[in-house]
Amino acid sequence: MNWHEYAIRHGKLPEWPYEINYGRENVVESDVLVVGGGVAGCRAAIAALQQGASVAVAERGFTKRSGLGGAGVDHWHGAVTNPCSKITPEMYSDTAMQICDGYTNGLARYIIGKEGWDTLLELEEMGVQIRDEDDEFKDTMFRDEETKLLFAYDVDNKHCLRVYGNNIKPCLDTEMRRLGTDVYDRTCITALLTDGGKQGARVIGAMGINDRTGEFFIFKAKAVVIATGGGKRLGTFAPELTESQSMFHTNLTNMGHTIAWNAGAELVLMDQLFAGGIDAGYAPYSMGNADNTYQGAPTVDAKGTRVQHASAAGELLTEERQIFQSARPDTFVIGHGIGLGPTNTPDYNVSTLDHALNDKISSGELRLPLYNDFSLLDPKHRRLIWGLMLSHEGKTRVPIYETLSKWGFDPDKDMLQYAITNADMLSHRSSWAGLEHLPPNWLITAGGGGIVTDWRLQGSLPGMFAAGGFPLFGSGCHGEAQTTGRYAGRQAAWFAAEHDAVEPDRAQIEREKNELYAPVENEGGDVSWKELNYAIARVVQDYCGKYKTEEILDLGIKRLKDLRGAEGMRTYANNPHELGRLVECYRLIDLGICYMEAAKARKASSAILGFSRVDYPETDPPEWHCLLPISQLDGKTRVRKLPCDYYRRAPYSDVLSDNYDVYSAPAKMEV
Amino acid sequence: MVAYSHPSQSGPCRILSFDKNKCVGCNSCVNVCPSDVMMPNPVRGGEPIVVFAEECWYCGGCVEECPRDALTLVTPAKQRLSTVWLRKDTGEEFRVGMRNPPPPNLTPPSGNR
Amino acid sequence: MLTMKKFALPNQSGPCRVLSFDDKCVGCNKCVNVCPMDVMIPNPEKGEEPIVVFTEECWFCGGCVQECPVGALTLVAPAKQRISTIWKRKETGEEFRVGMTNPLPPVTTPPSGNRK
Amino acid sequence: MNWHEYVAQTGQVPKWPYELGYDKETVISCDVLVVGGGVAGCRAAIAARQGGASVVVMDRGFSKRSGEGGAGVDHWHGAVTNPCSKVTPRMYSEAAMDTTDGFTNGLARYIIGKEGYDTLLEVEKMGVQIRDEDDEFKGSIFRDDETKLMFAYDIENKHCLRIYGYDIKPCVDREMRRLGAKVLDRTCVTSLLTEGGRQGARVIGATGVNDRTGEFVVVKAKAVVISAGRTNRLWGFAPELTESQSMCNLNQTALGNTIGWRAGAEFIGMEMSGRAVLSGLGYAPYSTGNNNNTYQGAPTVDRNGKDVYYANAYGKLLYDEADIFKASDEGSFIIGHGIGLDNGYKPQYRITTTDPELWKKVMAGEYQQPFYNDMTKLPATSRRMIFGLMLAHEGKCRVPIYKNFTQWGFDPDKDMLQYPVQDYSRFPIDTSWCGPENTPANWRGGGGGYLVDWRLQTSLPGLFAAGCGPIFGHGCHGESHTSGRYSGRQAALYAGQNDAVEPDAEQIRRERERCYAPIRTNGDVGWKELNYAIAKIMQDYCGDYKTEHTLDMGIRRMNDLFETEGQRMYASNPHELVRVIESLSLCELGIAYMEAAKARRGSVKGLGFFRNDYPEYDEAQKKHIPISLKDGKVHTRDLSLYYHLEAPYSSDLEENYQRYSQA
Known part of the structure; x- marks a missing residue:
């Protein structure tokens, strides 16, 4: 029942159901601490346990369903070494770097290419189905009869798989707990502990609060893996309006980036802040579309005229197989939605609908609304899209498959309607994203920015490892997150084995506690967390939006600090849940400052990054075609230039496999 | 008849409906929710109370968690009105x-787990 | 630390403290009755300041502030306005x-x- | 204190403070019923009382501050017959028709021109200050020292005034009550009563629900004046996000039009749905630097103090203050701003704006954001006029801006108010606070209203319209006073010549049944959820892309929503019940808009209306398409844009006015 109904029916309020102890300290010691219990965090914990380390996991929600991956997945990217694949890890990493002009993480892509397939096989042992065991899709072009694996995007090169990923997270969670992980749910990590409490020093743990009891947690660890999620609350906030349509939920605030930034770690590509996220459209995949999960779904217009598919290069395709092939014989389709941003070469892109679709609608040749007409597919292909992909993708099993089926939707007979939208937005294939519904200045922070690491996925601070699709810069989607999580977990265990624990600095803990619990004592406070979040989003939209100059960004930083110093000190929280949301807002302010500092650091515009400076209009000048690691030391921001392919320059070898062989194993004892 | 003064419900307001004769108040849905939008009912065995409806993400984790299949996820009206399909023939x-919908489609999803 | 009785309450609306009453308020409820949107209700305890119930319906027109005979009211714009108006x-x-x-x-x- | 604080301290939910009366029904009869207690409604009530009629006013809020005009006003348009004016009522009406290619209300503009100044003088007698009595602005170019009147926009033709209007509504409300009008506050109109309960028949009263007690009220009247608010909440609805920045409040749902549509009245201009300029996605009105309307003439500088100049309608830069307040063509006059002519504004009638080339210069690096208003560059009297007079009296500015800013030390003599930092590539910086830059293309603003004759009577006998919500192409605050006064007079005349008719008991029973369903059924859809769904349907099916087929689908969706979710609404107290009734009425209004958009098979610039299946702007579309419901089916016809000068009326404005304005 709704809260209102309870209050009305009983005439009294339900008391807070959990015992509240604001400020009570809990100390947890472990070899490895994993911040974030998503798919990457679970794999990191499992890998560290397998190396014999004791592991604690701090999760903001509840590990069984938390994180973006908690809602399910239908694709597995990076399984490059599977038996049917024609792609090598080198090709996978080099292609990613080529189509992003270097603005992605070649190192991480290589590790993913090397270990993606093994990571998936381990999942199979944990009980996740990855093969078409019941031969439902026998003799289709997507399936390899021998291994019964199902492939997506590129049925020639077969490096990306279709998986039955609806229960992937529960399986991971069960395995993680079975191996003896010390899991702390409902715990919002707000800061890293550093040696001596200083910025830039070794990371020796983390701190946070529980959003049910309000208790304070101090995690002491020899090594920390940051495996948190992405986020949108920085540049886009209107929960009532967007929550049901968004791929990001309220728990996702890029907290990993922020605690690393506050601890003095180096971050890169934080100047990439995409405008126009997927927040004001429709529930994901609830509308007709031909994108990703629905790739290959036939589309007709209101009069039944077929809308043709086109290769990434734009020529119209006649045969169905061409949809799942690369535009050129000598290239392969690298995948979709894996953080490669607005790629500049069509050669490696997925096929789409007819590129002239919008003109044909404007001219009246095609009439809206468009529909998906699944009946034009052969039954197996139809079942593949609706029964497999759609019913296992994130946020689709219950809200779409089960709900629509309960109300009688039958793909054999029914045509799913596209969104009605003005023509020039329809060239974007996933029409459910509803870009034209979004205010133009709403920004999402799903850019590729994150922590820059060495070949052991260790950040610039000793003992801090980064994993997952967002904390590790430029590193892709679900499968990639699990692979980098598994890799980083191992590394953290080895690091912990060679380093001894360090007692955290009491002053750092006191500072954090005073900040976190101020709203609870502040009875006269008059600013709630939602009001503060609306204000933060407004400042980021205005001062870090399309019009960026040095002075405007400085003003933006000044506004955010002003907000923290004035309104931030007059906040109050009714209960630990509101307190948890409020401390997230405090960290969003730090994150906003980090984004603005990064935007200030890049003194040139870049078409590839989608980054523009009015005071530096020159686009992609050679001297600025590099990564700009940014970090804090005693509160001051430092920037340096780092070549995009730093991971194959001194001190590393130019040959990727050499580096992998050396660094993917425990460090040999220096004699 | 008693009425109370209380703020308007959030935009999407009834996000979950509990089947009265199936729900025994085990609260497993409460504990799986990533955003913790529900709380256990103070009355033992009562169905959980949705407190922070606008934080619901509609991932359906609670529905799948329920051991007695007592939950139905209720997407907001604006989504229900936007997701429309046309029977081809x-x-x-x-x-x-x-109102008066067609009979349910009972085909289970792919996968045997 | 504080362990007094706490209640489960829904989130406050975005703009949360739209009106602040200072101690000059005698609870005459003139502001309650002038508000076009009727966002306030009289306080059940006599003489106490009114309760703002439907905060997100407040239009920030300031009619209540002008209505108050003792000038006890201050209209509080949401933080996103305060931070935008420099x-x-x-x-x-x-x-x-x-x-x-x-x-x-x-x-x-x-x-x-x-x-x- | 906030509800949350009370509840946290006391541990219980406060009971509903008013005595519930869902089953109580009160019946009142009178000569003239005024629906809508805004400025137009109050003037209609006053005029009807002066005409000797007994008057009942049904107001959704509390008439002392209700309506858009309740928050104050700084301009008075239409005072064309003031002693200093060089503009005649004919020029005013013809200019309005010319600048919109005929898509405005020439008849109403003429009435406003004729009676606007007299209406203002009456407001002065009610206690509102309209002259610079203390000679604060003596010698200023905006002031006529003899009459002490202050003028805006066009200081040569002097037909639009600056007034001290922050407390205009309390004064008008006090006069209305003094003259004995019976005011039903907190009462939301729900339907019109027609003779025999038939659609299209004479209007003989209305029903309403009280949002504190839930009581049902039936008002029997010989004549009814509709003076309710304009369209809001139909395309854009996100109260938490927009309410503090919106010029319209949540009580504005054009319910006065919806009940007329349901009763079978004819409407025109309902297909006018241009981009929402005041979508609420900007900033609090006039809270940031700008140079539009209230702030017109305020100098703007960039970050380094570099001057930004005004330009006339042809882009010629203007360097001194007096030129800013002149028409762009010799011999023409500035008709005004924000008075419902947005789709027109031919250059000769437009106000001056910022240099149209500014954004190119910004991108070329000549100017740097943020911009500021630097009012220290103005003479002291002009500065005082902008901040002390205009800003201090404009709607939603007295308390939120003047009082709160000065409380925190803002001093226009020393301080420069910052413009928001935005991407101004598509809209000029003048409208900085309105937020058109950040409004999605399919968030639209609605228009349209009753088709009225020279007595401002609608197509239904006994039903009169007044104000900028009910009348299409009507104008703003001052015009609403004037048309309210005129319409009230006419209603009193009509009531004098026609006797009362007993309303149809079955119509009343059905209406009660409809209104109280949300209280009886324990439904699961709240008013906000329904409104979000209505907004999504309008954005998709009546937004940027419109064809016959998609408009039909939109009507089907809205009917489906109304008949399914709309029958599972719930409300747990009278406040929620009335919000539910409003949201349900928005379904009907949305359908009316889509029917009107379907009826017009062509695109028209004058209405800001574009159809994808009829993309050409052709001359044949320069006509009105009156639309109405008859036994539930939609009827349309063609009507000349100059119907007010064609048979059965005379072709001369003055002749018509003389024949119809009095008995």
């Missing part, structure tokens, strides 16, 4: 939440 | 806004017009 239009 | 003192270049820490002293020039 008859041209009839259907949607979630419509 | 002025710069010309000679010093300093920036100021409503709600800032250590603000300027008030300016007491009344508006034009002699009707009260």
